Amino acid sequence: MTDAFNEVVKISVQPKLLLQNRKSEKWRAFDPEILPMPFAVMDYDLAQPIKDALTSLVNNSDAGYLGKFPELGEGLSGFAKSRWGWELSPDDVKICTDVGVGVIEVCRQVVRSGDLIMVNTPVYYNFFNWIKELKCQIYDAPLIEQDLKYSLNFLEIEKGYASGVKVHILCNPHNPVGAVFSKDDLAKLAELALKYKVLIASDEIHAPLVYRENTFTPFLNSSSIAKQVGIAFLSATKSWNIAGLKCAQMVAVDPKTRSILNQIPTAVHSRASLFGAVASTAAYQDSIGWLDSVITELDKSRFHLGKIINQLDFPISYCIPDAGYFGWLDMRSINLKLSEKNQFELSEILLSHGKIAVAPGKLYGPSSAGFIRINFATSSEIIEDAVSRIGVALSAV
Ligand SMILES: Cc1ncc(COP(=O)(O)O)c(C=O)c1O
Incomplete structure (x- = not known):
């Protein structure tokens, strides 16, 4: 696509x-x-449309708080459709400060202190810090490694789900190993998550940077079941190199998961920055x-x-x-x-x-x-x- x-x-x-x-x-x-x-x-110079969008804010002395910003949902939705064939309603995109804040706030709605949260090591180390911040326990279902090629270990994942894991923080594409999980694997994960009532928090921050011979499947687009059991976290910040501007997006496409996003404090939106929202929109639409x-x-x-x-x-x-x-x-x-x-x-x-x-x-x-x-x-x-x-x-x- x-x-x-x-x-x-x-x-x-x-x-x-x-x-x-x-x-x-x-x-x-x-x-x-x-x-x-x-x-x-990245050390690369920023994309010109992003520089122009930021310069225009500065020239207009427009550095206030971030308020309503539907352009970003529209930008992500257009990008998701043309890049990944994912039909995503702009209304299902919510803004948050960054992916870390988004995942933590979503988890706060569904876990209690001491609950189990799954990760698949080796994985982005801040997942451990987020789980600690939530006062929850890490359940590790390590990736399977064969000749430095990594894949999900479904036996270990099911064992964890069966022992009470509440949320699975999935990293797709995977940092640090650079793996991209297949649509079939994601759909299989969704079935297990439905069976054991696990919420999949799919961190897709690296998704725009998938190499040509590989296909990225957004978790929520992997099956109809995935739509029910997942919340996705996306951001332009890694792929267009604007992490300091503070802006990420949370996506839920099912009544139950939408209601989780609706419960999180509205400040999570306004603690993102106008600069981040403007630059992210310029990224998805023009860069x-x-x-x-x-x-x-x-x-x-x-x-x-x-x-x-x-x-x-x-x-x-x-x-x-x-x-x-x-x-x-x-x-x-x-x-x-x-x-x-x-x-x-x-x-x-x-x-x-x-x-x-x-x-x-x-x-x-x-x-x-x-x-x-x-x-x-x-x-x-x-x-x-x-x-x-x-x-x-x-x-x-
Ligand atoms: C997989 C993954 N998730 C999240 C982040 C951090 O994102 P944010 O700054 O939006 O919290 C990183 C940063 O490298 C990352 O690699």
């Missing part, structure tokens, strides 16, 4: 010295000699050429990363992701040797000896020690610098 890809926009990255002038977290977290690779933001060009760029980078990792003379495995801009690098055998020698953990070694900051695998779940996650949404110079620093660090220990 994907529209023809429309790669018309030149995607550029400023030189590192200029990137270092940025005020956002990525460029402030470490000293300038450290290459910061763990953050989920598709930019998105397609970014996907082309990321496509080259994901393979380039693999090629230069292979040129390092170290046992590092990497499976090209189906979505997103993370390299999930398997360095378990190196990590094992380091721990036998009582050395520091891998990411600490990379930081101290290679001057590169990475996201340590153990953040994403108990079985991921020895993996690292690096972000390749940057220039080829920075990707090459990152791999070279990994090489320098490993040669030093």
Whole structure:
């Protein structure tokens, strides 16, 4: 259902010295000699329609609170239809501050303290923090891994559902492993969720960044049952790189799930920002050429990363992701040797000896020690610098 890809926009990255002038977290977290690779933001210049929309707000001194904003529902609905063939009513789109706030507020309507919430590790580490904030317990049904290809483990999922899981926070596409779940798998999950009365909170923040040979299925569009058991969380913030603008969308398409969204405090809408809503609308409506060009760029980078990792003379495995801009690098055998020698953990070694900051695998779940996650949404110079620093660090220990 994907529209023809429309790669018309030149995607550029400023030189590192200029990137270092940025005020956002990525460029402030470490000293300038450290290459910061763990953050989920892209280094690309913003899409021109987004810049124009933000500039027009500024020029009009229009920086007040976010009020009614139907344009965003319309924008997401148009994008969902042309990109994924998903017929979505703009009225079913509600705005929230960010995906984290949206998931937490939805969960607050359906869980009590101590309840079980399912995740599938290795997974975006803030899911653990959200569950902690809700004073609930994590139920992990880890993904199945075979040769670094990951899939849902339905046996473990059903076991968890049967033991009382109330909400399943699904990550589709999956961060950090870059997997995209099939329509059949999502429909199967929906059937189990109906049987055991589990709400699926489907975090689809990375959905616009699925590579061409893969098909993203929105959970709510995977079957008629999925519509009854799921609430989806979408956002333009990852794919158009506007996370600091604070705006995400929650979607429910069934009377029961709509009533959950209607119960959450209205402040969740107004705590999003006008800048976020305006920029997200410009993203969904006017920045598709930019998105397609970014996907082309990321496509080259994901393979380039693999090629230069292979040129390092170290046992590092990497499976090209189906979505997103993370390299999930398997360095378990190196990590094992380091721990036998009582050395520091891998990411600490990379930081101290290679001057590169990475996201340590153990953040994403108990079985991921020895993996690292690096972000390749940057220039080829920075990707090459990152791999070279990994090489320098490993040669030093
Ligand atoms: C899967 C996933 N969900 C949510 C988020 C955070 O989104 P937000 O800033 O909208 O809470 C991220 C950020 O990287 C993510 O990877």
